[in-house]
Amino acid sequence: MPSVERIREDFPLLRSGIIYLDNAASTLTPEPVLDKMLKFYRECRANVGRGVHRLSIEAGERLSLAREKVRRFIGAKSEREVIFTKNxxxxxxxxxxxxxxxxxxxxxTTLLEHHSNLLPWLALGKHGVEVRVVRPSKEGVLRPEDFEREMGKNAKLVALTHVSNVLGSVSPVREITKVAHEYGAKVLVDAAQSAPHLALDVKDLGCDYLAFSGHKMLGPTGIGVLYVREQHLEELEPLCLGGGAVEEVSSEEYSLTSSPERYEAGTLPIAEAIGLGEAVEYLQKVGFETLAQHERSVLKRLQEGLEGIPKAEVYGPTDPEHRVSIVSFNIKGMNPHDVAAILDHSSSIMVRSGHHCAMPLHRELLGLQEGSVRASVYLYNTAEEVEKLVEVVEKIARELL
Ligand SMILES: Cc1ncc(COP(=O)(O)O)c(C=O)c1O
Incomplete structure (x- = not known):
């Protein structure tokens, strides 16, 4: 891995003296990603798939290359399985x-989920679909046997997060997928918090669908990916219909084209997709093995430091080896938003506070009405930065700030 100092040079925002520990919400974007997007605007700014002129062809090739990079990144079989989404x-x-x-x-589904992987299912409940919610342990650990108990002949889909956005715990996706498939249910993996940190391989995970966002993994906002396993590619109705998604149209009817265009009606965020392709390449150059090693050592200091503060309560797996990137905590008797505001105002430390879009997890699993403070690290964070966070939290807890 290039040194952290070298990596930090790619993120000019870090030169302003901030300590950015809100990576689970959104990461910073490195210069090579920004350059790649600007190059598209400067060199071949045109629409794709809609023209035979050279700019359109060049733009289309760059988009196609980005899709291929993402395909390789998740180990998908074909580019048709990689659908660009907003997030x-x-x-x-x-x-x-x-x-x-x-x-x-x-x-x-499970009690660990971000609202984005809960509300769509609860909404189906209004149309007679039965929604079962599996409870993890208090540390955020899911057990395949608890899924088996909820299966039955009508089980159609298991939808679960790969990494909890509050506890950082990692779900045993492979094992749960095995159980689900035995009962004929498909599996959707919310990889929003795993794609930035773990080497993903959809074949190994065995899942049918997998979704993630570019902005949480060094890419720009406005671009995400839905992986759909080849055999299910024609099963879904598109969310959106229009230009680019059709094979034939008359004034009375239409026939849809094949994936991915079938699901990507309208002009795509082309620059953002190209940026995501570059972000994926940036992460692969760093290497997930070395990235994990670096993050683990920083995270261990963070977790142990916070656990050493008498008035602090730390949530999630007790063994730092079992969590990815995230430590959520509270100072007893303080509102998490107040803690986050003091961290920023006193020391330019940026963290997330509140429910992190996981209200059921906070209220029904952890018994926390107001949520928590969440610090999340990435490849550019240093041990000194998390030590500073611990030092300031300690001062806040002792009412020195
Ligand atoms: C686990 C998880 N799922 C889904 C989302 C939603 O991501 P987006 O807002 O990019 O759609 C997030 C974002 O915080 C998340 O952490």
């Missing part, structure tokens, strides 16, 4: 709204 939320909604449901079908 994780849109990918999950595409599956929820695109599958054909009938009364009595069952969706199994």
């Amino acid at each position: 994780t939320t849109e990918g999950i909604n595409l599956v929820a709204k695109g599958l054909k449901w009938k009364r009595g079908d069952r969706v199994i």
Whole structure:
């Protein structure tokens, strides 16, 4: 891995003296990604798939290369399985709204989920789909046998997060997928928090759908990916209909084209997709093995430091080896938003506070009405930065700030 100092040079925002520990919400974007997007605007700014002139062809080739990079990144079989979306939320909604449901079908999800992987299923509940919610342990650990208990002949889909955006715990996706498939249910993986940190391989995970967002993994906002396993590619109804998604159209009817265009009606965020392709390449150059090693050592200091503060309460796996990138905590007796505001105002430390779009997890699993403070690290964070966070939290807890 290039040194952290070298990596930090690619993120000019870090030169302003901030300590950015809100990576689970959105990461910073490195210069090579920004350059790549600007190059598209400067060199071949045109629409794709809609022209035979050279700019359109060049833009189309760059987009296609980005899709190929993403395909390799997740180990998909073909580019047809890689659908560009706006973000994780849109990918999950595409599956929820695109599958054909009938009364009595069952969706199994978990109490760990971000609202984006819960609301689309709860909404189906209004149309007679049965929604079952599996409870993890208090540390955020899911057990395959708890999924098995919820299965039945009507189980149609299991929708679960790969990494919890509050506890950082990693779900045993492979094992849960095995159980689901034995009962004929498909599996959707919310990879919003795993794609930035873990080497993903959809073949190894065995899942049917997998969704993630570019902005949480060094890419720009406005671009995400939904992976759909080849054999299901024609099963979903698109979320959106229009230009680019059709094979034939008359004034009375239309026939849809094949994936991915079938699901990408309208002009895509072309620059953003190209930026995501570059972000993926940037991460692969760093290497997930070395990235994980670096993050683990920083995260361990963060977790142990916070656990050493008498008035602090730390959530999630006790063993730092079992979590990815995230530590959520509270200072007893303080509102998490107050803690986050003091961290920023006193020391330019940026963290997330509140429910992190996971209200059921906070209220029904952790018993926290107001949520928590969340610090999340990435490849450019240093041990000194997390030590500074611990030092300031300690001062806040001792009412020195
Ligand atoms: C686990 C998880 N799922 C889904 C989302 C939604 O991502 P987006 O807002 O990019 O659609 C997030 C974002 O925080 C997340 O952490």
